[in-house]
Amino acid sequence: MRGILRYFRRNPSLMLGIALLASLALFVVIGGMMVDIEDARPLSAPTLRAPSWDYPFGTDRQGRDLLAVMIAGTPLTLRIGFIAGFLGVGIGTVLAFIAAYYRGALDTVIRGVADIGLTVPGLLVLIIIAVSLKGTLTVNQMAIVVASLAWLYPTRTIRAQVLSLRERGYVEVARLSGMSGPAIIFFELMPNLLPYLAATLVNAVSAAILASIGLEVLGLGPIDAPTLGMTLYWVNFNAAMINGWWWWWAAPTVIIVTVFLGLFFLTVGLDEIANPRLRRSA
Amino acid sequence: MTRPVLRVEGLSVAFDHPLGKVQAVDDVSFALMPGERFGLAGESGSGKSTLALSILRLIKPPGHIEAGSVWLDDARIAHLDDNGIRQLRLAGIALVPQGSMNSLNPVLRIGGQIADAFADHGLRLGYRQEQRRIAALLDAVGLPASVARMYPHELSGGMKQRACIAVAISLRPKVIIADEPTSALDVVVQRQVMATLARVQQELGAAVILVGHDMGLMAQFVDRLGIMYAGRLVEVAPIADIIARPRHPYTRALIAALPSLEQRGVLAGIPGLAPSLRELPSGCAFHPRCALATDRCRTKRPALRDIAGAQIACHLA
């Protein structure tokens, strides 16, 4: 335990990031026990009430208790981000290893697709995909839409890392000891990449959350879900800012900022683990 | 009686490490005569490179000079402030570093790097005069004048090392410290580079400290040789004496470890491992690997004593 605390002193970013995300998690868990989630649906409460003892976050125009919305919506938004981020990095890792280890035609194809994909504006593609899907989106479908592009950048960056690692002496020794390609990838290359993969994952989750909020604010998200992005969509739709209903946009904004700050500090902290040269001395 | 151009007295350098202090150099003293070629030989961990760099105060934290002093021509180096030591570097004492590939700036032409040296030391020359000086320097190291306009990557390893020598002699220093200058080079190129170094050194009248581990190279190049082990000087003597009559057991073992080209089957090593500088053996640092170790060797650290024109740190000398 003391060792962990000592490490946090050397790596304050990691500590801060974890603290921010943990407090959000606490908010959701404890809040879920104290508040009725059903109040996040429309017509649960009187409309447009400013924050008060009964409704600490106020209510919106459709009669949703905003506290309940935040408690219900935060995990939904995070879920989209995590699913998309994991899918993106998962696919990206597999493609990156295949491209970097085997080189040749496979590498050219994978690299080409990723490069072309990266030059196309991501949000534009997502909008087109979202608009083309029939019917309304569920939260999980939203995650898959975002994941469809989330693998591009991780593929490139992880490929670059693997390219440098595969030239190491221990890879040649492994070949001479009779190891096969996939075994080398899994046993020799992967362990050395874990810190880098973790940092990439957090980055990808961040980006995925941002992309999903972006789509939702444009009205292309799961219209019935009380996610943070959808809340902002309704804020826009009802011109809440002009009308002075400040509590309506304040709550989701604070939570989104907390999420991103938490993920950002987590990334910086993980970067320090991944790249020993960045490490502060004790 | 000529005075030494460089004097090192009781120099100790340590590195602070959370796991314990590392004594890289332990109470080393020697004197260098003008124009002399002095060798510092030892294996990895002997402290020879650290000693050479600390003469120029090039040791970075967590390493620091614990004790001792260095005199250049009767001027004490330790007293100099940062600006003073900067002026001294290159103009008074120059360094030819190990690994010339990493010592030359890859984005500057060779001529530019020499010009930098001039500028840094306040030498204001007109353009043509500067170019002539640079051409003369390159000629002194056997490189054509066209090299001044080239980038380091256009030169071979030997040429790069000779360019480093040109930089080192650009301000006519009194002492040249060459830290394993040929370790990355082939034997043939090595001979070219060392011959160049010998020639410029003689023309300048400068003294040379050659740091290395190749006893054959030392035998053919230096006038006097100091052997280092575990941060301590264990033997200092004229080179002919060391080759013909090595006194310290480690020196004898080092010479025996040099593979001969005359007779096969005489390759000898030194048993055991080099000591950890964090936990040095008691008494004489070499005793765990010495076949002649006595109880005295295990308990009392031998001091460097003068014996018949040489200095040796061994109870059995």
Add this chain to the structure above:
Amino acid sequence: MLPLIEAVNVGKRFAGGIGREGTLALAGLSLAIHPERPSVIAVVGESGSGKTTLARLLLGLVEPTEGMVRYRGEDLRRLGRDARRAFRRDVQAVFQDPYGVYNPFYRVDHVLAMPVRRFGLAASRSEARDLIGEALRAVGLRPEEILGRYPHQLSGGQRQRVMVARALLPKPKLIVADEPVSMVDASLRATILGSLRKLTDEHGISILYITHDLATAYQVSDAILVLYRAHLAEAGAIEPVVRRPQHPYTQLLVSAIPRAHVERDWLVQENEMPRNGVGLTPEGCVFADRCPHAVGLCVAGPPMLHHTETRRAIACVQYREHAVLSAGALGEVLSP
């Protein structure tokens, strides 16, 4: 009897970029290693000589651009899975860098356990432990001091010896040692080279000792190949080639080694190096511009490999009155 591994006029040229000519890493070389006549063969040359390329070609880590490498008569590139596995068991390697060859994620046990597992060398864990212990002892290490440690906890010399132990595990017939001691302290070199020599004398394993250090090659080898700029200059039994070198390059190499003698003629010899006015041509001898004996014939075409003594072959026009050595016969010159 088929040679274990055979290079048949094998050469490697690295492709150049756009508008840039490729580099010739190794010109056509033929060499055969016979398992029933174990010996230590040194391949000596400087950087750019092609010695490392030759090692990598023989290990199958790189493909030749001309000629081929055969394992027990079959082209390396066409080996089936079982044959490839047998090849990897028979031919092992030790590399120069005792640092990069270890995966920093694992303890050193990992690098020893790998061949045991992959080649199925042991039936049980305890058998594997015994095998590994035996291999470590064969190179002069004590298993209890080595196993369980991380690479950074061992010295360079220990790490290199563990690598030799690793190479021994599959009981190979040939170990290709590429500069195994150049990054190790002088005092340890003898021990490591001594254990390599023991492998040949006591276990019948052939060693291909790749190095730039002619002196250690002389001490530990039975035969030698001297390479210069991708070409073979001189080859033969170790004593005649080193004590009475005949190729001008070998002579230069031998004279350039500084000896620990009281007589100091080394530097003087540099200043007495003759410079000839002969330039290099693409077809001619690659040493022509530095050779004190260069003549017009040297730039006209490449020198043939001449069989000047029973156990010596030289690629130099000075010896053109001797018979030309046929491609496969180099093996006979090296190990009779």
